[in-house]
Amino acid sequence: MSEEVIWVVTENNSQTSGTQRSYREVATKRGVKIPIQILEQRMSHFLKSVSRLFYQAEQQAGAKPGMQLDEIELSVEISGEGEIKLMGSGVNTGGKGAIKLKFKRKDNR
Numbered sequence: 001m002s003e004e005v006i007w008v009v010t011e012n013n014s015q016t017s018g019t020q021r022s023y024r025e026v027a028t029k030r031g032v033k034i035p036i037q038i039l040e041q042r043m044s045h046f047l048k049s050v051s052r053l054f055y056q057a058e059q060q061a062g063a064k065p066g067m068q069l070d071e072i073e074l075s076v077e078i079s080g081e082g083e084i085k086l087m088g089s090g091v092n093t094g095g096k097g098a099i100k101l102k103f104k105r106k107d108n109r
Contacts, residue, residue, distance in 0.1 A: 003037075005035055007031045008031060009031045010032065032080045034078070039082055046084040069105070070104070070105050072102075074086060074103075075087040075099070075100055075101075076098065
């Protein structure tokens with residue numbers, strides 16, 4: 001049985017030309033195959049780490065009268081090596097394939 005993979009198209013695997021190309025052609029020239037199992041492990045580790053930060057932020061907000069942490073939105077990127085990276089505020093995501101993760105408080109009514 002073959003291993004399941006996801007193609008990740010990166011900017012730096014080859015030179016970009018001015019001509020338009022199909023997604024398949026771009027993926028073949030600038031893409032890398034990353035095993036889904038690796039991405040699952042790395043995303044799980046990333047989310048565990050971020051959840052610790054969320055917990056601290058929620059504790060700090062809860063200590064202030066009338067404040068509650070209600071929603072957090074993150075932009076992440078998968079590198080050509082399969083690393084999950086949090087995109088900082090100085091990164092322009094307009095031309096990038098960022099993944100947006102949005103975490104909202106459950107409505108416990």
